[in-house]
Amino acid sequence: MIDFGRNHFELFDLPARYVVDADALDRAYRALQQSVHPDRHAAGDDTARRLAMQASARVNEAYRTLGDPVERARYLLALQGTDPLAGSNTALDVDFLERQLDRRERASEAAAARDAAALERVIDETRAEAASAEARLGALLDTGGPLAQACGQVRELAFLDKVVRDLDHLLVEVEA
Amino acid sequence: MTLMQIAEPDEAPAARLRRRAVGIDLGTTNSLVATVRDDGIAYVIPDDEGRPLVPSIVHYGEGATLVGYDAAPRQSPDPQNTIVSVKRMMGRGLADLTDDRRFPYRFVDGPGMVRLATRAGTKSPVEVSADILRALRERAERRLGGPIDAAVVTVPAYFDDAQRQATKDAAKLAGLPVLRLLNEPTAAAVAYGLDHGIEGTYAVFDLGGGTFDISILKLTRGVFEVLATNGDSALGGDDFDHRVFCWILEAARVPPPSPEDARLLLLRSREAKEMLTGHDAAPIVATLSTGQRIDLSLTAANFSTITRTLVEKTLAPVRRALRDAGLRPDALQGVVLVGGATRMREIRRAVAEFFGQPPLTNLNPDEVVALGAANQANALAGNRERGEDWLLLDVIPLSLGLETMGGLAEKIVPRNSTIPVTRAQEFTTWRDGQTAMAVHVVQGERERVADCRSLARFELRGIPPMAAGAARIRVTFQVDADGLLSVSAREQTTGVEASVTVKPSYGLGDDEIARMLQESFDHAADDMAARSLAESRVEAEAVVNATESALAVDGDLLSADERGAIDDAVAAARHACGREDTAAVRLAVESLNRATAAFAARRMDRGVARALAGRTVDSLA
Numbered sequence: 129m130i131d132f133g134r135n136h137f138e139l140f141d142l143p144a145r146y147v148v149d150a151d152a153l154d155r156a157y158r159a160l161q162q163s164v165h166p167d168r169h170a171a172g173d174d175t176a177r178r179l180a181m182q183a184s185a186r187v188n189e190a191y192r193t194l195g196d197p198v199e200r201a202r203y204l205l206a207l208q209g210t211d212p213l214a215g216s217n218t219a220l221d222v223d224f225l226e227r228q229l230d231r232r233e234r235a236s237e238a239a240a241a242r243d244a245a246a247l248e249r250v251i252d253e254t255r256a257e258a259a260s261a262e263a264r265l266g267a268l269l270d271t272g273g274p275l276a277q278a279c280g281q282v283r284e285l286a287f288l289d290k291v292v293r294d295l296d297h298l299l300v301e302v303e304a
Numbered sequence: 305m306t307l308m309q310i311a312e313p314d315e316a317p318a319a320r321l322r323r324r325a326v327g328i329d330l331g332t333t334n335s336l337v338a339t340v341r342d343d344g345i346a347y348v349i350p351d352d353e354g355r356p357l358v359p360s361i362v363h364y365g366e367g368a369t370l371v372g373y374d375a376a377p378r379q380s381p382d383p384q385n386t387i388v389s390v391k392r393m394m395g396r397g398l399a400d401l402t403d404d405r406r407f408p409y410r411f412v413d414g415p416g417m418v419r420l421a422t423r424a425g426t427k428s429p430v431e432v433s434a435d436i437l438r439a440l441r442e443r444a445e446r447r448l449g450g451p452i453d454a455a456v457v458t459v460p461a462y463f464d465d466a467q468r469q470a471t472k473d474a475a476k477l478a479g480l481p482v483l484r485l486l487n488e489p490t491a492a493a494v495a496y497g498l499d500h501g502i503e504g505t506y507a508v509f510d511l512g513g514g515t516f517d518i519s520i521l522k523l524t525r526g527v528f529e530v531l532a533t534n535g536d537s538a539l540g541g542d543d544f545d546h547r548v549f550c551w552i553l554e555a556a557r558v559p560p561p562s563p564e565d566a567r568l569l570l571l572r573s574r575e576a577k578e579m580l581t582g583h584d585a586a587p588i589v590a591t592l593s594t595g596q597r598i599d600l601s602l603t604a605a606n607f608s609t610i611t612r613t614l615v616e617k618t619l620a621p622v623r624r625a626l627r628d629a630g631l632r633p634d635a636l637q638g639v640v641l642v643g644g645a646t647r648m649r650e651i652r653r654a655v656a657e658f659f660g661q662p663p664l665t666n667l668n669p670d671e672v673v674a675l676g677a678a679n680q681a682n683a684l685a686g687n688r689e690r691g692e693d694w695l696l697l698d699v700i701p702l703s704l705g706l707e708t709m710g711g712l713a714e715k716i717v718p719r720n721s722t723i724p725v726t727r728a729q730e731f732t733t734w735r736d737g738q739t740a741m742a743v744h745v746v747q748g749e750r751e752r753v754a755d756c757r758s759l760a761r762f763e764l765r766g767i768p769p770m771a772a773g774a775a776r777i778r779v780t781f782q783v784d785a786d787g788l789l790s791v792s793a794r795e796q797t798t799g800v801e802a803s804v805t806v807k808p809s810y811g812l813g814d815d816e817i818a819r820m821l822q823e824s825f826d827h828a829a830d831d832m833a834a835r836s837l838a839e840s841r842v843e844a845e846a847v848v849n850a851t852e853s854a855l856a857v858d859g860d861l862l863s864a865d866e867r868g869a870i871d872d873a874v875a876a877a878r879h880a881c882g883r884e885d886t887a888a889v890r891l892a893v894e895s896l897n898r899a900t901a902a903f904a905a906r907r908m909d910r911g912v913a914r915a916l917a918g919r920t921v922d923s924l925a
């Protein structure tokens with residue numbers, strides 16, 4: 129089975145860095161599930177099956193965390209004792225906020241005009257901003273950049289995630 | 305469950321004891337049982353006459369209970385004792401069956417799941433399903449020469465916890481050792497993947513008699529990973545039949561028919577629908593108990609028209625699934641069609657158009673789910689050879705959460721989470737000295753608990769009195785590989801514990817889940833529209849106020865004409881704020897800004913002059 133004491137990076141035998149090798153992560157995930165998944169222990173006794181479920185759930189949780197740009201950053205920072213999204217630590221850059229407000233505005237105009245293509249452009253644009261935020265964050269976290277700056281970047285990334293989710297809902301609506 | 309001996313991998317194959325393992329597709333219209341031969345090939349077990357399907361029909365007769373082809377002829381003469389499409393009632397209460405027009409049955413009201421009054425007594429959908437499963441079990445046992453050791457039963461991917469529980473209960477009732485509930489599209493993907501050795505990202509589009517599923521899967525070196533799933537567990541071929549049925553009533557001016565006549569016309573409707581796959585027109589001929597003779601012809605074009613909205617209804621879940629998987633329609637290697645209703649030309653056309661490629665139909669769409677389930681059963685039973693180490697990673701279709709303060713649902717496990725999954729969240733007490741906490745488990749995508757499905761309620765008692773906010777109550781959700789949920793709660797400082805395996809209250813149907821999901825999307829759109837309207841109004845008011853105070857101070861800088869133009873623009877902006885139209889508000893603000901541009905420049909000059917004057921005064925002082 130697996131050692132529950134290990135952190136997510138150790139579990140997949142990956143270096144504890146923000147920029148992860150997605151292929152290596154996928155491969156390690158599949159290899160682990162191949163051995164711990166309940167389907168591999170369906171013929172075992174109750175205890176074996178319960179352990180398999182716990183281990184498989186743990187592997188799923190680790191994979192989800194490391195596969196998500198925001199969760200991965202939070203996890204990495206938590207290993208260092210920081211939570212960028214905690215409590216008072218919530219300031220966002222004014223220009224950044226204005227850009228998102230403008231985006232939401234354009235999105236709802238596109239939605240009102242039932243213009244799915246325009247809405248999709250706004251979503252793509254937001255995703256692109258998230259991708260460059262992720263790249264900046266990688267540079268900050270993996271080269272020991274200022275912690276405060278990294279935390280700010282995580283908050284922006286989390287915010288962009290939320291915008292994309294909201295706009296996705298809106299797009300489904302427009303296309304319906 | 306019967307425990308099995310583990311076959312040691314190192315044992316010689318000859319010494320290995322093969323388990324009798326079957327996969328069962330318990331369908332709305334047709335059910336099948338399949339198994340894997342010694343040479344590793346899966347096949348559907350036919351009846352003595354060589355027929356692979358068992359129509360999912362149960363007739364409760366005078367002495368005997370008939371299932372399948374034997375029950376089919378009883379549908380129209382005895383509709384109230386001949387149960388069809390029982391799958392649509394699994395895990396649902398009477399209140400959920402809003403589409404009562406489809407059920408000529410006598411329902412018995414009561415708590416929990418709906419029940420049917422039949423000649424053989426009151427039957428729950430679980431019992432009726434168990435009768436079908438029993439017939440399949442007996443067929444398999446005759447073929448395999450002994451009791452079944454391991455069964456995998458398939459369920460629509462979009463089935464909720466209540467429907468899954470009900471299915472598992474039915475299998476147990478039928479005496480089947482169920483090793484796993486398997487999602488139907490995933491089973492189909494297994495059959496395709498193992499048969500064709502395909503790799504890459506695929507969509508499985510499964511439209512059966514009563515349910516619709518769409519799953520997006522990634523196949524990599526023997527791992528079938530479901531990326532997202534969506535669907536509508538009350539949409540299928542039955543609904544197309546019903547459209548034809550309504551068309552007949554109208555075209556032939558039939559007064560509201562008796563249950564017998566309704567069943568007869570529904571059968572004729574289905575025959576016509578199936579005939580239109582491959583023909584341009586279908587005759588509909590019937591004589592009703594009233595003596596009325598029906599003699600109509602339904603054209604393919606007409607059929608397309610009356611069912612267009614049903615075809616469109618399949619595409620919304622497809623879009624959602626793709627979006628959840630983060631993919632575009634053209635990013636897929638292939639689209640697999642499953643389910644008898646995907647034979648309809650309308651569906652094939654819509655799918656080909658949406659994904660920009662012709663769908664795959666190499667395997668028999670009726671059998672592919674059962675074949676995949678048989679492969680999975682064979683694997684779980686320990687029968688497979690070394691090297692055949694493929695694995696399924698599936699997801700839950702709907703988010704699971706808890707009621708929190710203010711009637712809001714807090715999502716603990718989001719939809720499309722890979723199972724098994726364990727997720728915990730901490731809550732606290734909100735009153736001083738609070739010794740109990742109610743835990744209300746809900747399923748659905750909406751924000752408000754009232755809009756989600758209630759799955760279970762339990763109470764954590766015996767929390768020692770503490771100040772509000774001091775207790776730390778950890779609620780843990782665990783979803784197993786069947787997609788079934790259990791929840792436990794534990795007070796962390798004292799270790800007081802409570803838990804339930806969610807046996808749902810069967811309070812909510814699929815229509816409602818689909819509606820809930822739809823509403824949550826609508827709702828998100830409403831929310832955002834409302835927010836941007838509010839934002840633009842605030843901005844408009846700010847600009848109007850600024851303009852008015854500027855006019856009060858520096859109005860003398862304007863000619864009468866200029867003043868009039870600005871006053872008009874102010875009035876227009878005020879008027880726009882009174883309407884529910886974000887774009888109009890923004891336009892009005894823009895024209896006000898334009899109207900005041902020159903005025904603003906002059907005020908700037910005067911301001912600079914005043915400031916300079918002021919500085920002079922200051923510097924003199």
Ligand SMILES: Nc1ncnc2c1ncn2[C@@H]1O[C@H](COP(=O)(O)OP(=O)(O)OP(=O)(O)O)[C@@H](O)[C@H]1O
Nearest residue numbers: 331332333334512513514515541578581643644645
């Ligand atoms: N040639 C055809 N043209 C159109 N529809 C067809 C054809 N053949 C079968 N169907 C329809 O397919 C449906 C049955 O499909 P299938 O057997 O795959 O469903 P099922 O597995 O019983 O249902 P579900 O998966 O929803 O529980 C029926 O509505 C039937 O009328």
Ligand SMILES: [Mg+2]
Nearest residue numbers: 331512643673
């Ligand atoms: Mg089916």
